[in-house]
Amino acid sequence: MLFGYHWDLTSNWTFALSILPILLHGMLVTIEATLLGFFIAAVLGLVFAVLRGSPTRLISYPVAFIVEFFRDTPLLVQLYFLYFVLPNYGILLPAFMTGAVALGIQYSAYTSEVYRAGIEAVSRGQTEASRALNLSRADTFTRIILPQAVPRIIPALGNYLISIMKDVPVLSVVTVLEMLNVAKIIGDRTFQYLIPLTMVGGLYLLLTLFASFLVRALDTRLPKRGIPLK
């Protein structure tokens, strides 16, 4: 029994059917962790991107190093670090929060690159053109660069949302009851791994296909030449 649902081992079909609600329960946790992790990654990445673009090397260099460090080390070990080290310094977070923060940190390295590349791709020629038109720096950024950069940034961020979703199972090591962990527990108790694990694979396939579809729809919807200003 898990989350109040019993499994029915009479046949493969009844078993699959009986554990589906449990897995869906886990899927909800997966989605929540994905969204929270993505939110943290999107915000933190933006902070990193801005700091990295700072003209002061005392800021931009260390930030570049930190981003590289976050990118090059495994999510699992980052998660362990947060989960076991932070409490030593008096920071006690629930496992789910720790997991979301770890996802956010790992992926902030990637999102910061998305922001940087998105802005850089537009800004080269456009900054000079704006300068020639005597636009202020602030106007250049908010009215010229951003509207053109955003349509490039959003789909790329969307793809990382999908990547984050696929990394959520790592959170199972700190007892987060996401989809894979739930399936594993069912397996451990019934010695039936094949059905729950295959179902998790199937559910993942559905989730990622759906999310990719959304990202692609968003990508085609977004105006390619920039978001029109009113």
Added chain:
Amino acid sequence: MSDDTLVHFDKVTKRFGDFEVLKNLDFKVKRGEKVTIIGPSGSGKSTVLRVLMTLEPINEGVVYLDGDPLWHEKRGHELVPASEAHLRQMRKKLGMVFQQFNLFPHMTVMRNLTEAPVRVLGLSRKEAQERARELLDMVGLSDQADKFPPQLSGGQQQRVGIARALAMRPQVMLFDEPTSALDPELVGDVLKVIHRLAEEHDLTMLLVTHEMDFARRISDRVCFFDQGAIREEGPPDQIFTEPKNQRTQEFLHAVLHPEA
């Protein structure tokens, strides 16, 4: 079919979607003949060469090369679409020079000239290299063998392109606007090479070009293409000095007197 016909387009139609590029085209080239194709942009000149080089399949009609159907195979008395094996057999007789050269950028000039002879014809490296040196000599690039194509000028690249095609010993050489992508001062070297080829070899040549003077000098026959069909053909002197067809007159006038 008389024996000296090498290329024969028999009522060939080629479509891209609904658009008919070649309309019921009849066209013959004799063995050893040098034929120039001229005509406005989009008239289907490249398509004729690409059909012959087996780069574009046809929709109707039959193309014969040296008496054999190119895009078909004989099965009993019927013609069925050609297999890849048949196409490869037919391609042995053909060589093509492209407007954009299409050299292999990751291979040295020498390798560009020897790769196909070694892999396709089964020559030894040594044989292939000897032959390549002769060809490089002929196109005036003996000292460039070890360079990569991007290190050469356009004119040099196109001469390598010509040598590369010749290395396969084709019977028919197809040139699709070989000088259109070149800076004006480099055109001459390439034309010289083609001119020598035309004079010294019994190659059959099919040339699409906008170089009217050159066409006049080297061709046995000039064909004026318009809207996927031959509107007028004849010896160069006749076509260039007294064209009969009104479209030919207009076209030549526009090409020869662009400022008018």
Added chain:
Amino acid sequence: MLDMLPTLLGGAWVTVELTFWSTLIGALCSFAFGIGRLSGNPVVKSVSVAYIEVFRGTSLLVQMFWIFFALPLMGVSLSPMTAGIAALSLNIGAYGAEVVRGAIQAVPKSQYEASRALNFTSWQALWYVALPQALPEMLPPFGNLAVQNLKDTALVSLITLSDLAFRAESLRNLTQKSTEIYGMTLLIYFALALVLTAVMKVLEKRIGRWKAGGGR
């Protein structure tokens, strides 16, 4: 603190081995299925598409658990090492296959036409003309995938393989010095990633040599 280093470095060696083999086998999968996806043969093509979509569409850890826990129930028992390498290779190979496909498709059509005019077979055109040009384009994304793969190897600790992450976790259980242990572990992974990146950069230079000589 230094007395824990040998244990961790021993684990790091397992990580290096895992990375090496799974990147190598993953590269083979990338080429096989990336080319397979472009094949004219419908069976080869659909098998390739299915492989790529399934392994990119699901989570690596799910795949690893499936191979390690579920596959034995179908009569195929793999050692943790084999299961780990299989999951890592198949996973990274699916991403790599898309890189291979993209790079091959980016070779201009005119190169295939020139190959055809020289009477190459389609395999010869692929092997001698397209792939050598596509390879330099593949290397930077391959470099990223290799680093990704290095990080992913940490997951094998969850199927009882005694790699770097596994030993860090066991040491913490023993000593409770979590800050030092995980700090060192992160640094070792970071160092490995930097070395791997440097190796891939050297490879990039080597293989893209004809490009460097270019420029008109």
